[in-house]
Amino acid sequence: MEPTFSVVIPTYNRAELLARTVQAFLAQEGVALELIVVDDGSSDATPEVLAGFRDPRLRVLRQPNAGMAYARNAGLLQARGQYVLFNDDDVVPEAGFLQAHLNLHQRYPRAAGVSYTYIPESLGQDSFIRFWRARAESGVRGRADGALLGWGGFWFASLSLPLEQAEAFAPMRGYGWEDHELGWRLWRKGVRPRLALGARAAHEDRVSLDVMVAKSRSLGRMAWQFYRLHPHPLVALWTGVHPLARAYKRWAYPWARAERLLRVRDWEGGAGAFACYRFVLEAAYTQGLLEGATA
Structure with missing residues (x-):
């Protein structure tokens, strides 16, 4: 039986965070999934961490370090699910995450489902973290389930869409605008990003x-x-x-x-x-x- 979701996780030298994210996805209940982790040339313990998961739903791809776009595209080429969900290695889903994405797609068949990500309290309460928490969560805080987010709402750190609508990421040479470039193409084809309110995930990126x-x-x-x-x-x-x-x-x-x-x-x-x-x-x-x- 084909999986409902193909979850694509690109990763590079974040073995500890990756382990938490993989475990959280494998613990999801009620929705069939395959988990495709693309190791983008990691030099840390990532291979050993992934080898420790004995689950047939997990597939690991390895490539020389080429960047986020190439890693996501490699995973997309292997996806077999009805929906593909791109998720960064530091975005840890809560229980019911995939079910919330599925519910949104059943209500809005041509939508892209945007996860409700938040910066957990465990990352601290210093001045910049409080500022970044408020800024990062401002786009989804107070929004209703299924809310339309506009053409700037495509955030592929944790976003799902029907596999038939998915397109390759442009290999931009540096950090920034990669997600929105693909989002711009999808928007012009009629795909609209909507908030999957119940798809909560902790964004464990410790910024400064x-x-x-x-x-x-x-x-x-x-x-x-x-x-x-x-x-x-x-x-x-x-x-x-x-x-x-x-x-x-x-x-x-x-x-x-x-x-x-x-x-x-x-x-x-x-x-x-x-x-x-x-x-x-x-x-x-x-x-x-x-x-x-x-x-």
Whole structure:
């Protein structure tokens, strides 16, 4: 019997987190699944961890390190389920996760199901984690089950869709916009992202301000790859590559001020910390946009 869901998990050097995610999927009840883990050239204990799972539903693919897009695409090629669910190795599902995705697809046959991910309290309560928790959960908090999320709602860190509608990811050279590039293609074909409210999952990624500054800067650079693949006015405005958007961002988010804030961080404990975090990340993104314009 073919599985209802093909769960595709790309992974690279995150053996401990991966073990928790795999175990949580294999513990799902009521929905038939195959679990396809694509080891993207890990050099840690990932092979040994995966070898420890004695479950015929788990299939492991190994490839030289090539990046997230190639790993997801390799898993997609092997998928046999009615639905494919892309899930990052640090997104740990709760009980009933797959059933919630199935329920959503039965209600909305052409939808992409977006999981309700949250940053667990176990990751801490320091100033930046609290800011990031509020920011990361803002898109789903307070939304009803099945809520339409708009063209920016495709988040392939944990998202499902009918296998017949799935397409390959573009191999973008860096961090950022990869998910939204595929989401843009799906949206234009009539696929709409909807919130699967009961599909709760803990996003166990332990972020820091420095890490997110680097990622935001890369996002700005990768915006140009997205736009060059899809030179549409809405993409230009959405990403900020439009000349007027860039001019505004350069004026509103000067990198020199962000550097000063990063150098002396006595503001992090104050009432205005969240506003400063937002400014720094916007300035990092803007700096990436400016760098990408001349690349």
